[in-house]
Amino acid sequence: MNKGYLIILTGYVGWGLFPLYWSLLAHIAPLEVLLHRILWSTPVLLLLVLLSLRRRQQVMLAFQSWPEVRLLAISSLFICANWGIYIWAVANHRVIEASMGYFLTPLLNVVAGLIFFDEKLNKLKLIAIGFAALGVAYYISSVAEFPWVALGVGFSFASYGLLRKKMDTNAIPGLLIETLLLLPFTLAALIWLHINGQAMFLNLNSSTDLWLILGGPITVIPLAFFTSGTRLLPMTSVGILFYVTPTLQFLSGVLILGEGFNQDKLIGFAGIWVGLAIFTFSLISGNSSRQKR
Numbered sequence: 001m002n003k004g005y006l007i008i009l010t011g012y013v014g015w016g017l018f019p020l021y022w023s024l025l026a027h028i029a030p031l032e033v034l035l036h037r038i039l040w041s042t043p044v045l046l047l048l049v050l051l052s053l054r055r056r057q058q059v060m061l062a063f064q065s066w067p068e069v070r071l072l073a074i075s076s077l078f079i080c081a082n083w084g085i086y087i088w089a090v091a092n093h094r095v096i097e098a099s100m101g102y103f104l105t106p107l108l109n110v111v112a113g114l115i116f117f118d119e120k121l122n123k124l125k126l127i128a129i130g131f132a133a134l135g136v137a138y139y140i141s142s143v144a145e146f147p148w149v150a151l152g153v154g155f156s157f158a159s160y161g162l163l164r165k166k167m168d169t170n171a172i173p174g175l176l177i178e179t180l181l182l183l184p185f186t187l188a189a190l191i192w193l194h195i196n197g198q199a200m201f202l203n204l205n206s207s208t209d210l211w212l213i214l215g216g217p218i219t220v221i222p223l224a225f226f227t228s229g230t231r232l233l234p235m236t237s238v239g240i241l242f243y244v245t246p247t248l249q250f251l252s253g254v255l256i257l258g259e260g261f262n263q264d265k266l267i268g269f270a271g272i273w274v275g276l277a278i279f280t281f282s283l284i285s286g287n288s289s290r291q292k293r
Helices: 002-016 018-025 030-050 053-063 066-091 095-116 123-142 148-165 171-195 206-230 235-241 244-256 263-292
Strands: none
Touching: 002 018, 002 206, 002 235, 002 244, 018 066, 018 206, 018 244, 030 053, 030 066, 030 171, 030 206, 053 066, 053 171, 066 095, 066 148, 066 171, 095 123, 095 148, 095 244, 095 263, 123 148, 123 263, 171 206, 235 263
16 A cells, blocks of 8 residues: 555656646747657557556557547547647646646546436535636636636546546556557658748757657656556545645646736635545545445
């Protein structure tokens, strides 16, 4: 159990520090950063799959099932959108808003479970969703621009999780197939950028090239820790510990990247944080009741 906590927290901390890494590439167009993230993630994922017989079998089984490939093709669009929006948010000093999207994700998952899986919600979870909805509503009403970054990050990640829940393929084999499905379009877009003289890769400096290439391992390694940790821990713990990620992203935006955080943002986030606290209490109390039985 202790090993599981260490492993999964390593993955969550890695995700939480993403803003600091992508800020190193803020001088590059977000589209090009996204394309290289997809490109260089593929060989890392391929290596992880080749090293595991079980993962190789899952990839082969997935490719033999048209419904599975179809779902993976759709989920690839959602993870691509999630990655792209987040990279854009970091480049445009919207890390705090993007972190709101990940704070919302667990609550959006609850709503998705209610709608698509006919899951039942207790009173505490309904109250939690209500507080989060009030927080988001206040945030929207208090800012001049619609917070599409927060909602885009939250809905794309929640939708991705919803689709992956419907699949038999696990995280790493599935992500490999998703990147392979995106790869032809990625390569075509990169070639187009080079032909039109808009590509920075190999045309700016070696450090930029290195950061772009390392975007692949940086993307995949936290996922590997996450998937390993989930095998050792109860899903309640996995879900609650996820809050480490948006918390670190939020703190990175405020304390390190110097983004503004005014009273209106505080009130909006407070609604979400209260909702998350109630939601977490509901999970813990529900888990304790099951253990007693």
